[in-house]
Amino acid sequence: MEIVFQQTPGLTETPMRYCPGCGHGVVHRLVAEAYTELGMKEKTIGVAPVGCSVFADEYFNVDMIQGPHGRGPAIATGIKRCKPESLVFSYQGDGDLASIGMAETIHSAARSENITIIFINNAIYGMTGGQMAPTTLIGMKSTTSPHGRTVEANGYPIKMCELLAALDGPVYLERVSVDKPAAVVKAKRAIKRAFQYQIEKRGFTLVEILSQCPTDWGMMPLAALERVRKEMMPFFPLGIYKEPADSKAAVAEKE
């Protein structure tokens, strides 16, 4: 019989502790499939953040390091500079990447470090119980914006792909989602492209994944997916924000 789907050897068999309906688990699979299919599993070193995905070092079946909140890009920089032949990724949430670790994000991008960042934007601080994130939408409730985020009190959410696209350093920036099967396929393609560019030593790549956090959004999983589509996508438009000119042409030709 033909095998159409199987568990990727890129993940360990440790059961994941993510909540039902959470986006993290899906993205873990995509990242693992991507480095495995590119033949890089044995040369990959991953960085786990502080956040719900702190346990990523248990799940990714590759050499892993877990570090301080927000510092993934600096850690990945240190690893990559010492082991340039390895594939290095940093997996981060929005509090981790766009709040406490903003400096590390911007400067690793500006230096065009040859690393890949997998950025889970779920508009909330998951692990600490649903506080406001730098990506929490205007009007969205959180435990530290109980009446909904307001511009007056909290300012605006940060659009990371747009912000980073203003820098010369990044080579590839794309925002995707995992709200339906077609989107998942697209997300995987984006992650694979980012890894491919890293293998080609082109420089800084980041894939932002709009993700759902049913638990801290206080929603059923399906309603959470609906929120990703109806509320997040209009504010955080999906698409490619930066890509190498030559591969843009090559991709267009293929498709």
Add this chain to the structure above:
Amino acid sequence: MGEKLFMKGNEALAEGAIRAGCRFFAGYPITPQNEVPEYMSWRLPEAGGTFIQAESEVSAINMLYGASATGTRTMTSSSSPGISLKQEGISYCASAELPIFFANVVRGGPGLGNIAPSQGDYFQSTRGGGHGDYRVIVMAPKSVAEMANFPRLCYEMAFKYRIPAMILADGILGQMMEPLEFDFEPIDPATFELPKWALRGSGGAERRRVNSYDLRPSYMEKWNFRLEAKYQEIAANEIRYEATQIEDADIVLAAYGTSARICESALMLGRREGLKIGLVRPITVWPFPTQIFKDLSKRVKKFLVVEMSLGQFVEDVQLSINGKAEIYLHKRPAGAIPTGEEVLEITKKILSGDQTKLHSKP
């Protein structure tokens, strides 16, 4: 080895680290240690290493966290406020057992303080420094030659015990120029076997994990006890100190680093006048040379502690002597520097019995 050089302390420190196999440096400018990153920026690439001027001290220490996890000999340096910023990362390195090497060229504090030499970071250095229960190995040089030669000792201990090791210097040691000789041949890290734990990609074998957490309290407790056992082993094996003319001493000076250097001249001046002055100078301030003080206190009844801070180092001397002798303290915090004459004068007062215990202002 053998070659006589004349160097500034900070540059000697950088050169010493490179000769000891450092191949990755990340740092952020701050006076009085700027010559370290400046020197590293041209010299390290020459030696086949990587220099990065990080966007902050926080980023620099985390670059080290990653780089040292690959088994590379790494270094960062900073001065007081910058070292404060690095503490979270140092705590992670201590827990994850990464052998980083760093230097604090201490300046006056607290706050922005000033850029003058100080020993105000003694507690921070010897008590762990960041959050959680841990220690780092702390070596306190007193000369440019030791600035040059201690990095090798730090790397050897750091890799042997998988623990951060640091040099606790100050603005004087960083800025002054002195002749020096290296007491070791340059080390080529390419000849080292990569440690088992070093990340490199699984290569098809068992994967490796570097982390600092276990959410199960009983497991994290075991982790802490495992670290503690290592600290005890280090305390049993790695204590270094220098004892000068203690055999017949009526009073023993106790000081480290620059203060010890100043005490040496007080001792010399005093001995010339026939005063029986001795000196104990810890070279490792963690682990602290407790035993020599304990032993001495059986015979010597007066100790004068000299430190460029408000009474931090004196606590370790007190803990060691444990009430068995009188301890006097001469303190010059926040960038003030005592002189040999000043120390000698206080020593004389103590010997003649008119100095208040544990208190002396210049």
